[in-house]
Amino acid sequence: MNRCRSVGVSPSLPGASRRLLGMYDVDGWWPARTRFEVMLGAILVQNTRWPNAAAALRALRRERRLTPASISTLESAYLSELIRPAGCQSVKASRLQALAAWVERAGGLRSLEALDTDRLRTELLAVHGIGHETADAILCFGFGRPRFVADKYARRWLDRMGLAVSPLQTRAYEPCRKFVEQRLRGTNIDLGELHAAIVLHAQSICRARPNCESCDLRRDCRFPRTV
C-alpha cells in the first residue's frame, strides 16, 4: 500500500480501518433504547468514561426522566443530583436542559429527523454545551448519519499510523473529520464502528504510552519506528 502513497493521497486508511475493526467486537457499542437517550449520553460522557455516564442514565431511567419534556421541566438542582455519577453535574444538567428545550422547540425528534445532516449539525452546534465531537456523536449514533467522531483518540491513531498526508489533518477536529469522511466515502466501513474500534484500541493498547509489542497493527504503523 505504502508504495502507492503520493502527495494528496492516503490510500491506506481503508485498509488500516478494516484491520482495526477486525481486532475488536464493536457490536452494540453505544447502548441506548431511544434516540434521545443517545443524545443525553453524548453529553453525560463529556470528559468522563462511559460507565460513569451509564450510571447517570440509569438514575434518570429509574426516575422516568428520559424524555425531552421530563428533562426540561425537572428542577435543575435535582437533575444535577441525579446525574452526579457523570461528574461536572451542574454544567451537564444545564446542557441536558438546553438540549431538551431545543428538541421541544424544534417540534420533537421526528421533526429533527427530517432535517438534512448539515442543517441538523448546524442546529446541534448552536445548542449550549454541544461542540463538534458531541454533535457528531449524536449525528452518527443517534440519527444514523455518516459522520466521523474525530476525537483525540482518532487523531492520535491516525497520526501514529502515518495515515494522514498532512499534519494538519490530525492536528484539529474539523480537518480530521473531513479527511476521514472523504477517504472512506464509498467504502463499506461504518464510521460509528470505526470510532468504537479506535476508542477500544486507544483505551487498551494504543494508550498515551502505547503497547506496540502486542499490537496487530505494528507492521503497518509508523510509530514504532519513530520512537
Ligand code: SF4
Ligand atoms: S503499533 Fe503502537 S502506535 Fe501503532 S497503532 Fe499499534 S499501539 Fe498504536
